[in-house]
Amino acid sequence: MRLEVDWTRCNGHGLCARLLPERIALDEWGFPLIADPSVDAALVRPARQAAAACPELALRLVPDPASRDDVSRPQQEARR
Amino acid sequence: MTVLDARAAPVAYGTARLLAGVTSGRPADLARHREHHGEQRFNDQAGLASLADQVRLLGRGGAAFPVGTKLRSTPYGAATHVLVNGAESEPASQKDRTLMRLAPHLVLDGALEVARALGTTRVTVAVHDRLAATALTAAVRERRDATHVRVVVQDGGFVSGEVRSVIRSLDGGPAVPPGRRVLPHERGVDGAPTYASNVETFAQLALLSSLGADRFAEVGSPEEPGTLLLTLVGDVPHPGVVEVPTGLPLSVLLPDQDVDPRPVLVGGYHGSWVSDVSGLTLTRPALRAAGLPLNAGVVARLSHDTCALGEVAAVSSWLAGQSAGQCGPCYFGLPTVARDVHELWRGQDPGVDLLRRVAQLPGRGACAHPDGSAMFVRTALATLAREVEAHRRDGTCGRPWRRELPTGGAA
Numbered sequence: 207m208r209l210e211v212d213w214t215r216c217n218g219h220g221l222c223a224r225l226l227p228e229r230i231a232l233d234e235w236g237f238p239l240i241a242d243p244s245v246d247a248a249l250v251r252p253a254r255q256a257a258a259a260c261p262e263l264a265l266r267l268v269p270d271p272a273s274r275d276d277v278s279r280p281q282q283e284a285r286r
Numbered sequence: 287m288t289v290l291d292a293r294a295a296p297v298a299y300g301t302a303r304l305l306a307g308v309t310s311g312r313p314a315d316l317a318r319h320r321e322h323h324g325e326q327r328f329n330d331q332a333g334l335a336s337l338a339d340q341v342r343l344l345g346r347g348g349a350a351f352p353v354g355t356k357l358r359s360t361p362y363g364a365a366t367h368v369l370v371n372g373a374e375s376e377p378a379s380q381k382d383r384t385l386m387r388l389a390p391h392l393v394l395d396g397a398l399e400v401a402r403a404l405g406t407t408r409v410t411v412a413v414h415d416r417l418a419a420t421a422l423t424a425a426v427r428e429r430r431d432a433t434h435v436r437v438v439v440q441d442g443g444f445v446s447g448e449v450r451s452v453i454r455s456l457d458g459g460p461a462v463p464p465g466r467r468v469l470p471h472e473r474g475v476d477g478a479p480t481y482a483s484n485v486e487t488f489a490q491l492a493l494l495s496s497l498g499a500d501r502f503a504e505v506g507s508p509e510e511p512g513t514l515l516l517t518l519v520g521d522v523p524h525p526g527v528v529e530v531p532t533g534l535p536l537s538v539l540l541p542d543q544d545v546d547p548r549p550v551l552v553g554g555y556h557g558s559w560v561s562d563v564s565g566l567t568l569t570r571p572a573l574r575a576a577g578l579p580l581n582a583g584v585v586a587r588l589s590h591d592t593c594a595l596g597e598v599a600a601v602s603s604w605l606a607g608q609s610a611g612q613c614g615p616c617y618f619g620l621p622t623v624a625r626d627v628h629e630l631w632r633g634q635d636p637g638v639d640l641l642r643r644v645a646q647l648p649g650r651g652a653c654a655h656p657d658g659s660a661m662f663v664r665t666a667l668a669t670l671a672r673e674v675e676a677h678r679r680d681g682t683c684g685r686p687w688r689r690e691l692p693t694g695g696a697a
Contacts, residue, residue: 213613214465214652233646237614 207245207267209253211238215264222265225256238265296384296527299538301505303513304489305529308388313421316428319391326395327495331362334403338491340499341511347371347449347484348556348581350570353491357403360471360481366406367475369456369482370397372413372422373440375447376554377604377694378584381515382485384527386411386418389489390425394432396488399495400481407434410475412452414440444555444608445655449482462610463653484582486515507533510569519586520690521548536566540587549594549669551691554584555601556658559669581658588690594673596687598666599624599631604693605659615650619643620659627663630674633681641667 209229218236228249231239245253245267257265295311307314307322314322329337337343338354345351360366370393374382386393393411401409409432413419419439426432438456445451446461453474455461474480483491490512494502503511510532517527518539528539537543540550540563547561558578560566566576573580588594606620623643626636644667647660667674676683 211650212465212652213615213650216614218614233615233619235614235618237618237650239646239650 207250207253208270209240209243209245209257210266210268211240212264212266215262216260217262217264219261221259221261222256225259226252229253230256244270294526296388296529297524298513298529299534300531301513302529303493303505304385304389304392304486304515311388313388314391316391316425319389323392323395323492324496326399326492328399328402329495331357331360331403331405334399334491334495337494337499337502341494341502342509343487343490343494343512344510344570345483346486346490346514346583350574350579353483353487356471356481356483357400360404361479362405363479364406364408365478366404367408367410367478367480368397368401368404368406369449369453369470369475369480370409370411370485370488371447371449371452371482372411372415372418372485373442373447373452374485374582375414375442375444376556376582376584377692378517378519378554378586379582380517381527381583383413383415383418385485385489385515386413386415387421390418390421391429392489392492393422393485394425394429394435395495396490396492397435398431399492400483400488404481408475408478409435410456411435411437412440412456413437414442414447444605445610445653448653450653453480453482462612465612465652486583506531507567507569507572509533509571514568514570514580514583516568516583516585519551519584519692521587521589522585530568532569534568536563536568536585539568539585543587548590549588549666551584551586551588551662552578553581554586555605555662556654557581557584558661558665559598560665561669586691589688591685592688592690593631593683593685594666594670595627595631595677595683597689597691598663598670599627600687600689600693601691602627602659602663605655605662609655610653613651613656615647616656616659619647619650619656623647623659623663630677633677635678 220236223230223232253267257267298305335354335357343353397409422437426435442461450463451461470480470482506512513529570580602624606624609616611617626640629636644660644664647656673683
């Protein structure tokens with residue numbers, strides 16, 4: 207699994223960093239810094255908690271894209 | 287203030303292809319267009335995709351995505367939309383509006399050929415530039431096969447030129463990128479599958495259809511055959527739009543760069559600064575491999591007369607102003623980075639804070655604006671190390687800021 211942030215929703219409440227400090231730090235304005243978005247089995251529980259606690263529903267736990275290679279290429283493009 | 291005159295005639299180095307018949311700066315009407323490019327040739331979806339594959343055609347908007355792959359992954363049928371992205375929202379870039387103003391029929395040929403290949407009549411051209419819209423509308427009226435083509439004028443800044451912003455705006459929403467990744471070929475205009483490409487890409491497809499793959503590939507590098515359009519800015523022999531065969535050494539466009547190096551910006555305001563251009567050739571794959579993505583084709587060189595750090599500071603402020611304000615790391619990060627760069631310019635030293643802030647920008651937005659802006663500032667600081675040092679030490683490099691990089695007056 208992998209963490210994904212909808213940056214248009216995130217308002218920097220910062221609950222995620224408290225619930226999942228293993229993966230999420232905050233920048234100087236309180237927005238999440240996620241150096242490593244991967245979530246292994248040991249972290250799934252706190253990661254789900256962090257996603258559920260987000261007041262803006264900005265943080266999501268999504269399946270790894272590696273398993274669907276063909277679809278991920280146009281996604282890179284969508285980011286220009 | 288440097289004013290780019292888009293009405294100045296574009297220049298072709300070698301074979302004029304996209305610009306065939308229009309290097310005089312006079313627009314080609316339908317008769318003159320057909321004189322130079324012949325009658326249209328149509329292919330089915332697989333045929334057009336295969337042609338694009340054979341000449342390794344890459345999108346010319348910025349992402350450089352393989353056109354054949356995109357054509358093949360767009361669903362066939364009357365519900366599908368074809369979207370020509372002519373938003374060209376970077377102030378230094380002029381190539382797309384030049385093409386639309388001077389060769390509107392070539393752009394329309396490409397759009398109509400893609401529409402036919404995909405079995406649809408839904409075609410939209412979205413533009414920001416009023417003169418381009420006028421030229422396209424006149425061209426649509428001039429021909430009988432384009433009555434279904436819709437030309438839409440949109441407003442907006444840098445991030446509104448991204449295709450997903452264009453689609454949202456067409457659908458009545460704000461011209462800013464959506465937070466969730468939406469793929470146009472799955473869900474685009476009106477929620478329908480959409481084949482979307484940049485203006486130049488459609489013009490290249492029209493050339494490819496009429497020339498065939500072999501003749502198309504007679505010019506340029508085998509890696510990415512054909513020609514490409516660039517907008518040259520600043521201290522260059524031909525400021526403005528040029529068409530060059532791919533594979534041309536970049537140094538040809540920047541004479542004396544080896545003996546008299548000046549700061550060069552490759553890929554526009556989301557691009558990279560470099561001073562040594564030896565060994566760089568003009569193809570998108572080669573430049574990407576060298577860490578200098580060509581993006582929408584802007585290449586700028588600063589003269590010795592201007593303060594390079596002042597130019598970078600001005601563009602940094604412009605980039606900050608172009609944030610859509612949707613995503614915190616961009617909305618707060620870019621103005622802070624711009625302020626730091628201005629401090630450097632004034633001889634104060636923001637120290638490691640600036641580098642840290644720049645390093646934290648990429649990957650933290652709905653679009654690639656923070657990523658591209660970070661690339662611009664990071665490579666500027668590295669390439670202009672000597673100028674930065676002079677400002678740190680003496681508070682100035684001794685040169686005035688001459689506004690060689692246009693910011694549309696918004697800086």
